[in-house]
Amino acid sequence: MIVVAGVGPGNPKLLTVQVKEAIESFRHVIAFGRVSQSLASIRPDIIEVTRVSDLKDEIEGKDQVLVLASGDPLFYGVTKYLMSIGIPVKEVYPGISSLQYFACRLKKPWNDYRLISLHGRDFNFHEFKKNPLAISLLDKDHSPDWLSKELKSQGFSGKLIVGYRLSYDDEMIEEIEIGQEASDVDALAVAVIEIEMVK
Numbered sequence: 001m002i003v004v005a006g007v008g009p010g011n012p013k014l015l016t017v018q019v020k021e022a023i024e025s026f027r028h029v030i031a032f033g034r035v036s037q038s039l040a041s042i043r044p045d046i047i048e049v050t051r052v053s054d055l056k057d058e059i060e061g062k063d064q065v066l067v068l069a070s071g072d073p074l075f076y077g078v079t080k081y082l083m084s085i086g087i088p089v090k091e092v093y094p095g096i097s098s099l100q101y102f103a104c105r106l107k108k109p110w111n112d113y114r115l116i117s118l119h120g121r122d123f124n125f126h127e128f129k130k131n132p133l134a135i136s137l138l139d140k141d142h143s144p145d146w147l148s149k150e151l152k153s154q155g156f157s158g159k160l161i162v163g164y165r166l167s168y169d170d171e172m173i174e175e176i177e178i179g180q181e182a183s184d185v186d187a188l189a190v191a192v193i194e195i196e197m198v199k
Contacts, residue, residue, distance in 0.1 A: 006095020152179035
């Protein structure tokens with residue numbers, strides 16, 4: 001039996017009761033480095049993987065496996081990958097997404113914002129002509145600084161609000177104008193994109 005569980009943006013205090021109980025009770029628990037480290041106080045024997053492709057080897061031959069995913073396990077998450085390689089996922093337990101957490105930290109209603117991910121993928125920036133508001137997941141190749149400069153080079157102006165290490169003790173939030181340099185203090189970040197004008 002394979003279950004995927006969302007663990008929220010990182011801080012163990014944001015785990016749902018369902019996910020915390022599963023972490024404590026499942027025979028095998030698998031997670032990526034940052035997740036396994038943040039949850040070591042709850043479950044010190046979490047099997048740590050570094051790449052998505054490592055999951056299949058760790059799951060094979062085991063029963064009662066819980067795969068932990070940061071944020072929402074169904075928003076560009078690990079669940080789709082597992083199903084695409086033929087691993088049967090019996091259930092998915094929800095977790096607070098980093099997008100949801102960030103909107104709450106900013107006290108910003110996000111129903112008008114487009115949800116996008118630049119984490120490991122590209123995006124057609126002309127989409128901002130249709131909807132100038134977005135919240136995006138970022139990564140080391142598509143960093144906040146890269147996003148700021150890319151938007152500027154394509155003729156956009158406005159602002160970015162960037163959240164780094166969300167929910168951790170060293171969380172950082174910065175607001176910059178599009179085109180300005182971003183801090184890029186962590187490879188994984190979330191950005192609120194508010195386009196004000198297109199040339």
